[in-house]
């Protein structure tokens with residue numbers, strides 16, 4: 001029997017790049033509370049910039065694991081101060097930034113199981129990690145390991161057929177291979193490797209949580225069609241020890257992993273019957289929260305990701321040079337197609353800071369004072385080595401010549417950069433949508449947007465104009481945490497009603513979205529034409 005109270009609540013967390021967010025929903029899936037901890041601002045002693053630390057090695061990007069523990073402690077304090085009734089929370093789930101990995105020490109199991117209610121997580125778990133910093137999705141230091149992984153299975157396409165993606169530097173398999181070779185002592189002493197998602201779930205369970213199947217498909221270690229670890233890939237990345245370090249086979253979202261550890265009841269007053277469901281990746285959780293059939297999703301968090309929920313493929317798509325196929329978090333009978341860009345919010349912020357006096361409202365004014373198409377000017381900005389196209393870096397400027405072809409120029413006029421960064425980011429996605437839409441699918445009819453950038457109404461209108469479809473938002477921009485709360489509710493319902501489907505549970509919930517922008521046909525036509533010029537700019541950048 002699932003825990004009941006007169007007013008059951010469901011907690012969803014999202015440990016993303018820059019913040020830990022918490023969303024609490026009630027029985028009708030209505031949001032009753034939201035809180036967040038911002039890593040740079042709230043926990044400055046860790047010295048992160050935008051939630052992460054670059055270096056010391058070329059391309060390395062990590063986050064301190066104890067900072068995340070501190071963030072969980074602080075989020076609980078904030079929820080308590082806001083009057084949240086912890087005893088009414090009957091299920092917890094959530095999401096994490098994808099691909100990042102946490103390395104637990106041999107001490108971890110004992111420490112997790114014996115938490116003292118008079119002390120914080122951070123003060124007790126500092127010794128639970130064999131590596132103090134977790135490599136995160138912005139890391140691009142594993143090109144060598146990626147080549148080795150692809151070679152081991154017969155090439156990039158063979159790896160994509162098996163796992164849904166060719167080898168990517170940020171995917172966990174190559175990250176594990178790097179740790180194994182560069183830090184052999186630490187690797188040998190690692191008892192368990194968690195993803196960011198299963199790391200947070202482990203804190204709630206008081207024991208290691210299994211990896212969830214959708215987040216597992218961002219590792220290059222799992223068969224994307226069966227949802228099971230692949231022995232050859234495990235052996236290549238982590239040797240014979242990796243299977244036990246990863247724990248059991250990945251589990252589907254909505255499973256009941258067990259009750260919350262007693263520490264949560266003793267320290268915070270949680271319901272002792274509260275259950276914990278698997279945490280998934282932040283992008284799959286966003287899909288769970290927002291989209292129905294025919295919807296596209298654009299997450300404007302730190303990364304920019306474009307997602308489609310698609311029917312199951314019997315084999316992985318052939319065009320996997322830049323896109324990913326992920327396992328669906330709730331069922332093996334559907335999958336997600338995803339494009340992910342590293343130069344998202346932080347690159348827009350860089351333009352805001354360089355050319356718009358560090359203010360979004362000035363950035364927006366600049367966009368509005370320049371015409372759609374930017375007078376034939378293009379700016380492609382890669383402050384971090386990009387994922388799409390792979391590993392390009394730097395700023396690249398173009399003007400359209402009289403023959404309609406782009407010509408490189410040294411710079412753009414000062415007022416052209418704000419529009420240029422938005423148009424190039426969105427045209428890059430537009431140029432790839434057809435490639436990830438399954439052949440038989442209907443045209444997209446709307447795009448739901450989430451994440452920090454989705455609050456910007458100028459960005460919303462540009463998305464509508466470039467994609468040529470209506471733009472919607474949900475009741476929260478924290479869609480991944482909402483998805484976590486819905487996954488918690490689903491797991492709770494399944495305990496007593498094992499035949500309930502997720503769609504039955506959400507019912508009219510997806511109707512709680514609001515249209516915020518409609519495309520202007522003449523402007524969309526212009527972008528349809530410009531996409532080819534954009535593609536040529538991209539080609540020139542890749543060649544250079």
Ligand SMILES: Nc1ncnc2c1ncn2[C@@H]1O[C@H](COP(=O)(O)OP(=O)(O)O)[C@@H](O)[C@H]1O
Pocket residue numbers: 016017018019300301302303345346348349360450451452453454455456459
């Ligand atoms: N008004 C705005 N216009 C454009 N971008 C914004 C605005 N407000 C916040 N952002 C962007 O949102 C980003 C953070 O988004 P968020 O979804 O919280 O990221 P994450 O989930 O990766 O931690 C910031 O880096 C900032 O660039």
Ligand SMILES: O=C(CO)[C@@H](O)[C@H](O)COP(=O)(O)O
Pocket residue numbers: 016017018096097098099137170218281282283299301302303304305340
């Ligand atoms: O690498 C990916 C997806 O493959 C990123 O989307 C991460 O999942 C980070 O998410 P945000 O913090 O930007 O939401």
